[in-house]
Amino acid sequence: MADDNYLRRTAITRPILTTEQTQLLDATINEWKAACNISSRIGWRTGETRKVSLQDLAYDTVLEETRLGSQHAILATHQAAAALSGVEELEELDEDYKTSRPSFTASTVTYDTRTMTLFDDGSVSLSTVDDRIRCDLALPDGENGYQHQYLNDGDWELTESTLTRRDGDYYLHLGFRKPKPEKQVETQGDDEDRTVLGVDLGIVNIATTSTAYFASGRELRHRHRGVERIRGNLQQTGTQSAHRTLQQMSGRESRHVRDVLHRVANDIIEEALEHDCEYIAFENLKHIRERAPPVKEFHQWAHRQLVDLVEYKADAEGICVEYVSPENTSRRCPECGHTSKGNRITQAEFECESCGATANADYVGAKNVGWRYVRRGLQSSRRTGDSQLALKSGTVTPNRGFVPSD
Known part of the structure; x- marks a missing residue:
C-alpha cells in the first residue's frame, strides 16, 4: 500500500531518564548529527540523493567514523538523502536559487521499530551508542491523554519517531500510521x-x-x-x-x-x-x-x-x-x-x-x-x-x- 493511503499522527511524550541514560542519549544525538553530516558530504560530492544508493556509498564510512549501530547508520544515510533530495527539488523549481549542502545541527535522532520498542506498561526501549536503555514515558494519568488513542489502539502502527533535546529536556515524538478510511x-x-x-x-x-x-x-x-x-x-x-x-x-x-x-x-x-x-x-x-x-x-x-x-x-x-x-x-x-x-x-x-x-x-x-x-x-x-x-x-x-x- 502506498504511503498516500495512510493517515499519519504524532504523539509527543517525555522519557523519564536517569543521569546515566541522559549521558548515553546525549552521545547518541552527537554521533547521529556527525553521521548525517558525513552522509550529506558524500551525497553532495557524488550528486547522489537516492536513499539506497547513498546508503551503499556512505554506510561503511559512518560505521568507521561514528559509534552508531548498524541500523542507526542506515537511518542517518536516509535522513541525509531526504535533505539532499529537497535541495535538488529547490534547484529544479528555481535554477537561480543558490543552494548549499545540508548541514545537521539540531539535537535530534531518528528511531524506527528496530531501534525502539514500546511496551504495554508505558515504557520504551531505545538504542544508544552503547547498550539499549529502557525507561518509563511521562503519560497522562488514566486514559485522558490524547497519546493513549494511539498507544492503546491496535489499528495504529508505530513508525519512525524522533527523540529531541530542547532546553535540557527530552521529548519523544512517536510516529503512528493506519490505512485511511474510504471517503x-x-x-x-x-x-x-x-x-x-x-x-x-x-x-x-x-x-x-x-x-x-x-x-x-x-x-x-x-x-x-x-x-x-x-x-x-x-x-x-x-x-x-x-x-x-x-x-x-x-x-x-x-x-x-x-x-x-x-x-x-x-x-x-x-x-x-x-x-x-x-x-x-x-x-x-x-x-x-x-x-x-x-x-x-x-x-x-x-x-x-x-x-x-x-x-x-x-x-x-x-x-x-x-x-x-x-x-x-x-x-x-x-x-x-x-x-x-x-x-x-x-x-x-x-x-x-x-x-x-x-x-x-x-x-x-x-x-x-x-x-x-x-x-x-x-x-x-x-x-x-x-x-x-x-x-x-x-x-x-x-x-x-x-x-x-x-
Missing part, C-alpha cells in the same frame, strides 16, 4: 443525496459554519495585539536577554494559537459529523490573501493553519474538503439571491436591500460558501440525487428548498 463519497452511488457544510473564515469570528457554529476570534485578536506590543518593545531594546525573551514569547504564542485552532477544527468536524456531511466547503485561501490588507496577515496565517487542521482531521473521518471562490459571498442574500455591496451594513450585520432579510454577516457568508459548492453539482454530471446544504435546523436543496430536520 464517504466513494462508497455512495451517484444517485445518493450528499450534504455540504459551508464554512466562512473571518476576523470577528475566526470560523462560522452554515449550521450556526461560531468560533470567536476575540481572544486571539486581543492576545495577538498584546504580544505585538511587547515584541515591538523588546526589538527596540535589542539586548541578548530581550532576544531570548522574544524567542520564548513567540514560541508560547505559536503553541497557544495552534491549540485554539485545534479545538476549532475539532468543533467543525463535529458539526460535519452531527449533520451527516460528506463535504466541508471553504473559501479559496488564495483569494483571501490577495484581497486582505497587510494588517490582517495574522488572520491569514491562522486561517491557513485552521484549514490544514480541518483537512487532516476530515481525512480521518472520510470527509472531503473542497474550495470555492469567495467572490460576493459576503454580499449575496442567501434568501433571495440579491447581490449588493449595500447588503453588508457593518462587519457583523447583513440586511438585504431587496427582501429585507437580516442575519449575522459571517453566518450569511458560511451559507453562501456552502451553497456555491452545492450548486457546483458536487463534481458529477451523472448524479440524479439532490445535493443539500446543512443548516442548524435542517437542509436546503436546489430542487426542494428548505427541508427541516427530523
Whole structure:
C-alpha cells in the first residue's frame, strides 16, 4: 500500500531518564548529527540523493567514523538523502536559487521499530551508542491523554519517531500510521443525496459554519495585539536577554494559537459529523490573501493553519474538503439571491436591500460558501440525487428548498 493511503499522527511524550541514560542519549544525538553530516558530504560530492544508493556509498564510512549501530547508520544515510533530495527539488523549481549542502545541527535522532520498542506498561526501549536503555514515558494519568488513542489502539502502527533535546529536556515524538478510511463519497452511488457544510473564515469570528457554529476570534485578536506590543518593545531594546525573551514569547504564542485552532477544527468536524456531511466547503485561501490588507496577515496565517487542521482531521473521518471562490459571498442574500455591496451594513450585520432579510454577516457568508459548492453539482454530471446544504435546523436543496430536520 502506498504511503498516500495512510493517515499519519504524532504523539509527543517525555522519557523519564536517569543521569546515566541522559549521558548515553546525549552521545547518541552527537554521533547521529556527525553521521548525517558525513552522509550529506558524500551525497553532495557524488550528486547522489537516492536513499539506497547513498546508503551503499556512505554506510561503511559512518560505521568507521561514528559509534552508531548498524541500523542507526542506515537511518542517518536516509535522513541525509531526504535533505539532499529537497535541495535538488529547490534547484529544479528555481535554477537561480543558490543552494548549499545540508548541514545537521539540531539535537535530534531518528528511531524506527528496530531501534525502539514500546511496551504495554508505558515504557520504551531505545538504542544508544552503547547498550539499549529502557525507561518509563511521562503519560497522562488514566486514559485522558490524547497519546493513549494511539498507544492503546491496535489499528495504529508505530513508525519512525524522533527523540529531541530542547532546553535540557527530552521529548519523544512517536510516529503512528493506519490505512485511511474510504471517503464517504466513494462508497455512495451517484444517485445518493450528499450534504455540504459551508464554512466562512473571518476576523470577528475566526470560523462560522452554515449550521450556526461560531468560533470567536476575540481572544486571539486581543492576545495577538498584546504580544505585538511587547515584541515591538523588546526589538527596540535589542539586548541578548530581550532576544531570548522574544524567542520564548513567540514560541508560547505559536503553541497557544495552534491549540485554539485545534479545538476549532475539532468543533467543525463535529458539526460535519452531527449533520451527516460528506463535504466541508471553504473559501479559496488564495483569494483571501490577495484581497486582505497587510494588517490582517495574522488572520491569514491562522486561517491557513485552521484549514490544514480541518483537512487532516476530515481525512480521518472520510470527509472531503473542497474550495470555492469567495467572490460576493459576503454580499449575496442567501434568501433571495440579491447581490449588493449595500447588503453588508457593518462587519457583523447583513440586511438585504431587496427582501429585507437580516442575519449575522459571517453566518450569511458560511451559507453562501456552502451553497456555491452545492450548486457546483458536487463534481458529477451523472448524479440524479439532490445535493443539500446543512443548516442548524435542517437542509436546503436546489430542487426542494428548505427541508427541516427530523
